[in-house]
Each structure stands twice: as structure tokens, then as C-alpha cells.
Amino acid sequence: MIDVMMSEINTPEAMNSAKYPRKFTLLKKILFIVLFYGIIQLLIFLNVINAYYQVTLAMICINIILAVSLNLITGFTGQFSLGHAGFMSIGAYTCALITLNMDTPFSFIIGLIAGAILAAIVGLLIGIPTLRLKGDYLAIATLGLAQIIEIIIRNLDFTGGPRGLANIPQYANWTWLFLFTVITVVIISNFINSSHGRACISVREDEIAAEAVGINTTKYKVLAFIIGAFFAGIAGALYASYFYYIKPDLFGFLKSIDILVIVVLGGMGSISGSILAAILLVIISTYLQSFAEFRMIIYSVILVLIMIFKPQGLMGSSEFSLNRFIQETRKNLQKLGQKLHKVR
Amino acid sequence: MPILTMNNVTMAFGGLAALTNVNIKLEKGELVGLIGPNGAGKTTVFNVLTGIYTPTSGTIEYMNDNTKTVINNLKPHVISALGIARTFQNIRLFKELTVLDNIRIAIHKDVKYGMAPTFLRLPSFFKEEQSLLDNAYKLLKIFNLDSKKDELAKNLPYGEQRRLEIARALATKPSLLLLDEPAAGMNPNETAELTELIKWIWKEYGLTILLIEHDMSLVMKICERIYVLDYGMVIAEGTPEEIKNNKRVVEAYLGGEAPDA
Numbered sequence: 001m002i003d004v005m006m007s008e009i010n011t012p013e014a015m016n017s018a019k020y021p022r023k024f025t026l027l028k029k030i031l032f033i034v035l036f037y038g039i040i041q042l043l044i045f046l047n048v049i050n051a052y053y054q055v056t057l058a059m060i061c062i063n064i065i066l067a068v069s070l071n072l073i074t075g076f077t078g079q080f081s082l083g084h085a086g087f088m089s090i091g092a093y094t095c096a097l098i099t100l101n102m103d104t105p106f107s108f109i110i111g112l113i114a115g116a117i118l119a120a121i122v123g124l125l126i127g128i129p130t131l132r133l134k135g136d137y138l139a140i141a142t143l144g145l146a147q148i149i150e151i152i153i154r155n156l157d158f159t160g161g162p163r164g165l166a167n168i169p170q171y172a173n174w175t176w177l178f179l180f181t182v183i184t185v186v187i188i189s190n191f192i193n194s195s196h197g198r199a200c201i202s203v204r205e206d207e208i209a210a211e212a213v214g215i216n217t218t219k220y221k222v223l224a225f226i227i228g229a230f231f232a233g234i235a236g237a238l239y240a241s242y243f244y245y246i247k248p249d250l251f252g253f254l255k256s257i258d259i260l261v262i263v264v265l266g267g268m269g270s271i272s273g274s275i276l277a278a279i280l281l282v283i284i285s286t287y288l289q290s291f292a293e294f295r296m297i298i299y300s301v302i303l304v305l306i307m308i309f310k311p312q313g314l315m316g317s318s319e320f321s322l323n324r325f326i327q328e329t330r331k332n333l334q335k336l337g338q339k340l341h342k343v344r
Numbered sequence: 345m346p347i348l349t350m351n352n353v354t355m356a357f358g359g360l361a362a363l364t365n366v367n368i369k370l371e372k373g374e375l376v377g378l379i380g381p382n383g384a385g386k387t388t389v390f391n392v393l394t395g396i397y398t399p400t401s402g403t404i405e406y407m408n409d410n411t412k413t414v415i416n417n418l419k420p421h422v423i424s425a426l427g428i429a430r431t432f433q434n435i436r437l438f439k440e441l442t443v444l445d446n447i448r449i450a451i452h453k454d455v456k457y458g459m460a461p462t463f464l465r466l467p468s469f470f471k472e473e474q475s476l477l478d479n480a481y482k483l484l485k486i487f488n489l490d491s492k493k494d495e496l497a498k499n500l501p502y503g504e505q506r507r508l509e510i511a512r513a514l515a516t517k518p519s520l521l522l523l524d525e526p527a528a529g530m531n532p533n534e535t536a537e538l539t540e541l542i543k544w545i546w547k548e549y550g551l552t553i554l555l556i557e558h559d560m561s562l563v564m565k566i567c568e569r570i571y572v573l574d575y576g577m578v579i580a581e582g583t584p585e586e587i588k589n590n591k592r593v594v595e596a597y598l599g600g601e602a603p604d605a
Contacts, residue, residue: 020474187463194462194469195448195455195476198441202449205438211420212394212430213450214516317440 037178044174054174058242060282061177062235065184067262067274069231072188074260075268075317076197077224078204079131080139084232084259086146089251090122091115091233092240093159096168099241108171108241112180116233122149123229127222146256154248164247165240172241180238184231189271191227200224201269265306267313272320277313345407347372347520347552348393353402355385355392355576362388363576365402370520372407375546375553377567379560379587381596385576386556387433390522393554394430395420408519425453429518431509433525433556439498443489443508446497447480450515454479480515487511487541503534507541514545520552521545527559535562542566564588572596 040057043049049057070084091112098111130141153159160166191197199220202210207217240246262281266273284302288295306314348370355363362385370376378386391397393404395418406415408427415423438446455476461469484490487507492500497508506526513521526542527535539562546553546566557563563570564584572580572587574596580587587593 020470020477190463190465195452195457195473196459196462198445198449199452201441201445202438205440206436208396208420209432209436209438210449211396212424212432212436213512214421214424214453215449216419216421 033182037175040174040178056282056286057174058172058177058238059286060279061181062239062242063259063262063278063282064181064275065231065235065238066259067266067278068184068188068271069228069235070259071263071266071268071271071274072192072200073224073228074263075270075274076192076204077200077221079221079224080135081142081225081228082139082253082256082260083126083142083146083149084228085251085253085255086142086149087119087123087229087232088236088239088255089149089153089246089248090119091236092246092251093153093165093236094118094233095237096165096240096246097158099169099171100165100167103169105171108169112234112237112241115237116230119233119236120226120230123226124222127225127229131218131221131225143253143256146251147253150248150252153251160247162248164245164250166245168240168244168246170241170244172238177238177242180234184234185271185275188227188231192271196220196223204269261303265303265313267315267317269317270313270315270319273313273315276315276320280314345372346370346405347407348554349405349407350389350393351403351405353392353399353404355388355397356400361576363392363399366573366576366578368571368578370552370554372519372552373550375542375566375568376555377563377570377584378554378556378573379558379563379570380573384573384596386573387524388576389573390430390524390554390556393423393522394428395423406520424516424518427517427519428522429513429516429520430522431506431513431524431526433528435505435509437497437505437509437512439496441497442494443484443497443500444477444480444493446508446512447483447515448476450512451476451479453516483511483515502529503538506530506538510541510545514549518551520554523553523555523557525556525558527557527562530559532561535559538562539566 040049044054066084066088070081073079073081073084092115094115095108095111098114099107102110126142126145130138130145133141154162192200199210199215200223202213202215203217203220210217236251239250262277263274265281266275266277285295285299288298291298346369348368350366350368353363353366354361366385366389368378368389378389380386388397392399393415395415399416402416404415406413406423406426406428413426415426415428418426438449441449455472457466457468457472460466481490481493484493487510489504489508489511492504497505500508506529510523510526523542527538530538542553542555543566545551555563555567567584570580570582570584570587571578572590572593574592579592579596580590582590
């Protein structure tokens with residue numbers, strides 16, 4: 001079931017046999033995920049990762065979910081969306097309101113799923129009219145719609161207006177965050193490495209050609225929008241529950257830009273790129289906390305530098321594969337060994 | 345029985361009529377050429393046929409499996425599903441994707457697994473992906489592209505890009521194939537090869553083909569019938585011999601009296 005980065009599909013070895021790669025690296029992947037989870041859990045237990053770093057960890061998880069889901073819309077399907085924070089806010093407020101009014105651990109799950117579904121429905125409603133637009137026009141339309149969501153939340157009574165909602169029961173912890181991050185990455189990469197995912201990518205590549213070979217481009221654009229919004233809703237719900245305080249400002253235009261920056265930086269069309277960039281940017285901004293005044297300047301300079309030297313993003317559109325990484329490391333080590341041998 | 349009938353099709357962009365009362369009829373199994381000077385409206389005919397443009401007036405009837413469909417107002421992907429496939433004058437491959445993926449996308453409509461098998465990698469997913477792969481392979485073999493399956497489409501030489509585009513069009517299992525200048529930019533050798541290929545797929549798949557081409561050696565060699573378009577109007581129709589000797593056609597191309605018609 002869990003078949004995380006299916007990037008092996010594209011390796012030449014797998015293709016020569018003309019067999020769909022179905023070798024069960026599944027177990028290896030589960031082992032890797034469990035091991036990773038265990039190590040972090042142990043570090044938390046030993047207080048190496050203290051409360052302060054746990055917040056960093058939570059931000060990383062939430063940003064990974066947001067970036068990977070936006071990457072599906074923007075990087076893979078090629079639809080430039082500036083409204084991702086809008087979907088996030090729907091998930092956050094739905095989950096917050098449900099847990100505030102029904103305080104059991106069970107209600108957290110209900111809130112989270114309700115938030116995600118509601119965000120997906122809004123994604124559908126927004127997607128159908130706006131996805132006729134292209135490029136810049138779509139960006140502005142989604143920006144506007146996210147703004148509308150923010151203003152509605154700001155002006156409603158039960159959402160706490162501009163002051164927001166406080167004392168949201170805190171159910172989300174590292175385990176929940178990790179679980180949902182894994183689920184998001186698995187489901188979205190499974191989607192992308194399927195025929196439906198390829199249909200989405202064809203929309204990005206050439207919409208006219210995609211239609212000409214029978215791809216219902218509207219359907220796949222809306223579908224990508226719905227899936228992206230769904231996971232943005234989950235990220236919002238986790239955010240609300242973990243930080244137990246939300247207000248409309250948190251989900252404004254700037255938040256959408258933040259997510260887009262992660263996607264562009266990691267590489268449009270690379271899930272592992274989004275993960276890498278999310279981790280990197282959260283760590284950078286955490287460390288920059290101590291340079292309060294210069295923080296945003298340094299942050300921006302780093303972004304500019306990365307874009308100058310790596311305009312296609314950290315990963316471009318390729319994926320990180322553990323197997324390939326090991327193979328290449330081995331090869332490089334061998335080369336190094338040979339070199340050393342010669343020198344001697 | 346005609347597979348395609350264009351009745352008085354007019355396509356106007358504002359005040360400019362790109363096509364005026366075009367009547368084209370294709371019989372099932374024919375290989376027909378569509379020629380004309382630059383800007384005559386040949387590609388517009390294709391765009392109207394494939395749903396990229398909706399004609400201003402007139403009707404387009406398409407006959408498949410003994411059901412007649414009026415395809416004027418249908419979306420391109422619906423028309424593709426009905427069995428009309430095309431290639432483009434300026435090659436429109438999915439450039440950043442592999443050769444294999446270009447084909448797999450074109451056979452996407454055969455895929456029946458839904459979202460749950462996709463997300464959860466259920467057995468039906470693997471079964472259908474395997475058959476997608478097999479079908480894509482078969483096609484790539486036919487077009488002699490199987491050794492290049494993992495290359496990005498943009499990295500293929502020009503002639504192979506053209507071939508891949510035809511392969512991709514065939515992957516949608518059409519009964520009517522529209523080829524827009526398939527030999528453009530090819531040298532005489534490549535053109536000769538392509539001519540053979542087109543003939544072969546025409547016979548092998550029992551297709552009806554409508555072909556836009558400037559290369560007269562290709563058109564005269566393989567087309568059974570030719571339509572000549574000029575200023576958006578059909579000015580002549582007939583066998584290659586008839587067209588060669590048609591005064592209006594020669595005028596349209598050379599802009600004057602024919603020296604020795």
C-alpha cells in the first residue's frame with residue numbers, strides 16, 4: 001500500500017525488462033519510515049530535541065504537506081495558484097471549531113477530515129470557474145478568491161473575527177504530524193506516478209496536445225486542485241490543533257507566497273524537492289530568529305542566491321531515490337578509492 | 345459511406361473569414377491530400393475538425409460505427425474519443441516527458457482504474473499499468489522508437505519527433521487521422537521513408553487519412569484525391585493528375601498564367 005517515491009519507475013534498469021516495476025521495496029520503505037520516526041521519537045524522549053525544536057519539527061511537517069500539495073497543482077499540473085493559504089485556513093477553522101465544541105480526541109480526527117473535505121469542496125467550487133484562465137490570470141483569480149475566504153472569516157462571528165480562535169484543544173503532536181506528512185507524500189506521489197497523474201502532467205506540458213490525444217484537461221485541472229486543496233486543509237487542521245491559536249492574518253497572501261517559494265525553490269515538479277526545501281527553509285528561518293532585524297533580509301538573499309545559481313530549483317524536476325543515491329555514493333567511493341590507489 | 349462531411353463550414357475571426365463555405369467529404373478508407381498556398385486555411389480546417397475552433401456556421405458530420413455525430417460544438421478530447429486524431433504543424437510533443445510517457449498519455453483513455461487504486465496501489469492499478477506499458481511498447485516497436493523510450497521527447501532528432509507524434513496520434517486508436525505537414529523540415533530521404541510509413545499505417549490500421557503537405561512529391565505519390573484551398577475556399581478537387589493540370593491551382597500557387605499547362 002505504501003509505495004512512497006515511485007521514482008524507480010523511471011530508472012532504465014526497470015524499463016528494459018518491459019515489466020511494470022512491482023518489486024516490493026515496500027518493506028524497505030516502511031522500515032525506513034518507521035526507523036526515521038523512531039529516531040526522532042527517541043531524540044524527543046532524550047530531550048535532544050527540546051520543546052523549541054519540536055515546534056520547528058512541526059513547522060517542517062506542515063510546510064511539507066502544504067508544499068507537496070501545492071506542487072501537485074503548480075509544479076505538476078502547471079496551474080499557477082496563489083490561493084493555497086485560503087484552503088489551509090478552511091481546514092484550520094473547521095478543525096478548530098469542531099474540537100472547540102466537542103472536546104474528545106475523536107473530534108480531532110473528525111475535525112481534520114471535515115476540514116480537508118470542506119477545503120476540497122471549496123477547491124472544486126473555485127476550480128471550475130477559475131481554471132478556464134491561464135497563467136497570470138489564474139494566479140490573480142486564485143489570489144482574489146483566497147482573499148475573499150480570509151475576509152469572510154474575518155467578518156464572521158463564530159470564527160472569532162479578526163482576533164481569531166484561541167485555546168483550541170491541542171491534539172496534534174509529532175506523531176500525528178509525521179503520520180499525515182507520510183500519508184500526504186505517499187498519496188500524492190502515488191497519484192503522480194499513475195496514468196491520472198501523467199494526464200495532469202500532460203496538461204502542464206501542452207494543453208492543446210493533451211486535449212488532442214483525448215485528455216479531458218478541465219477534469220484533470222480541477223482534480224489536481226481538489227486533491228491539493230484537500231491536503232492543504234489537512235495541513236491547516238494540524239496547524240490549528242498544534243499551535244492552538246489561529247487568526248485570519250496567518251492565512252493571508254503572504255502565507256500563500258511562502259508555500260509557493262518552497263515549491264519553486266525545491267523545484268516545480270519534484271516532490272522530494274519540495275520536502276527538501278521545506279526542511280531547509282524552516283531550519284534557516286529558525287536559526288535566523290536570533291538576528292531579528294536582519295532575518296528577512298538574510299532569508300531573501302538566500303532565496304535570491306539559490307534562484308541565481310539553481311534557477312530550476314534545488315531538485316529541478318527529478319526525484320530523490322534512495323537506491324540511486326546509494327548506488328552513486330558507492331560508485332563515487334570506488335572512484336575515490338582508485339584515485340587514492342593511483343596516488344599511492 | 346462518407347466518414348467525414350463538412351457542409352458549408354465558415355470560420356470567421358471577427359471580420360476575417362479564414363474559411364468560407366468549405367465542403368469536404370472523405371470516404372472511409374481514403375487517403376486525401378489538402379494543399380494550398382501559405383495562409384490558405386489548411387490548418388484552420390484541422391483546428392475546426394478537432395474542436396479547437398468552433399465553426400461560425402456550417403456543420404461537420406462524422407460517421408463512426410454507423411452512428412453519425414455532429415462534431416461542431418464538441419470539445420477536442422471528446423472528438424479524440426470519437427476517433428479523430430491529429431498531428432501538429434509545429435510539433436507539439438510533451439517535450440519534457442519521455443518517449444514512453446508521450447505514448448502512455450495518449451492511451452490514458454483506456455485506463456479504467458479509479459482514484460482508490462491509484463492512491464492505495466491496489467492490484468488493479470498494477471494490472472492496468474502493465475497492460476498500458478505493453479501497448480505502448482508495441483506501438484514504439486512499430487515506429488522503431490523502442491530503443492529511445494527513456495529519452496526525453498525534446499532530445500529526439502527532428503525526424504523521430506515527427507514519427508513519435510504520429511505514433512502518439514495512433515495510440516488514441518483513431519479511424520480518421522489528420523496529418524499536418526508531416527514531412528516539413530525533412531530531407532528527401534526522410535520524406536521517402538515517411539511516405540512509406542504513412543502508406544503502411546494507412547493500410548495496416550484501415551485508416552482514413554487527411555494530409556496537409558507542401559512537399560508535392562509526397563502528396564502526388566500517395567494521395568488518391570486532393571483538395572486545394574486558397575483564401576479559405578476550396579478552389580479545386582480531384583485526383584493528383586487533375587490537380588496538376590488545373591489552371592486555378594497553378595494560378596493560386598504561381599500567381600499568374602500557367603506557362604504550359
